[in-house]
Amino acid sequence: MRPKALALLVDLDGTLRRWDPEVIHGIEAAHDLKPGSLYGTAMDWSRLMPAIIGEITHDEWADLIAADLADQTGDPDRARAAVKEWENYRGSVEPGLLALIRDARGAGIKVGLATNATDLLDTDLRTLGLSDEFDAVINSSVLHIPKPAPEYFGAACIALKTPPNRVLLIDDSARFVYGARAAGLSAHRWTGPSDLPYIRAALGL
Structure with a gap:
């Protein structure tokens, strides 16, 4: 049986930050773009990868x-x-998960943000009111290594000063969850607010 987690890693996009697909569809419709073209073009891996490992800036990616x-x-x-x-649409914060993060920190559990992001991340965190909500921010574009590389999770554990077997990752990507487990962390795939009671129980909150 694994020991209780002493630190928590939380993913940003699709987990702590919610994106409303109707907003994106509305932008596409307003500019006569095919449905799904914005997201599909932006998330193309050959275009996205250089931005999230810091080879190009967010503006260059755009x-x-x-x-x-x-x-x-x-x-x-x-x-x-x-x-x-x-770009002007920055999403919204999942309130239940933010409340859990605050409760965890209040209970002495270290919390890190673990995200594949561009150099716009600090600005996004200020816009979302999240700048002071974490003990560490692990940004792939600063680290120059993306999730789910083992080195990424190793750096995250070092940032939290916690061994991997005492760290729990919450992420909406199955690939990243599997990658974290392979690196020795505990990991739970986020599917929505219904997961909150399980996470609270796992952290002893």
């Missing part, structure tokens, strides 16, 4: 997205406007 959409639509101005509007 320029690549706009250029690709311009090729698809034949209208560079429309593509740039759509990307700008998409």
Whole structure:
């Protein structure tokens, strides 16, 4: 039986931060883009990877997205406007999980943010009111290593000054959950607020 977790790692996108697909669809519709084209273009791994390991900036990534959409639509101005509007939407915070994070820290459990992100992360955290909610922020673009690499999780445990077998990761990606377990951490796949009682019990809250 694993020992009780002394530290918690929480993913950002799809876990602590929620994205409303209707907002994205609305932006696409307003700019006459095909449904799913914004997300599909932005999340293309060959385009996304350089941004989340710090080889290019967020702005450079956005320029690549706009250029690709311009090729698809034949209208560079429309593509740039759509990307700008998409960038202005920063999502919202899952309140129940934020409350759990605060309770965990209040109980002496260290909490880290573990995310594949661009150099816009610090600005996003300020926008979302999350700048002071973590004991450590592990950003792949600063580390130059993405989840689920073992080195990423090793760096996260070092940042929390906690051995892997005493760290619990919460993440909505099955691949990242498996990667964390392979690195010796406990990990739970986030499916929504219904997971909160289980996580609280696992942390003894």
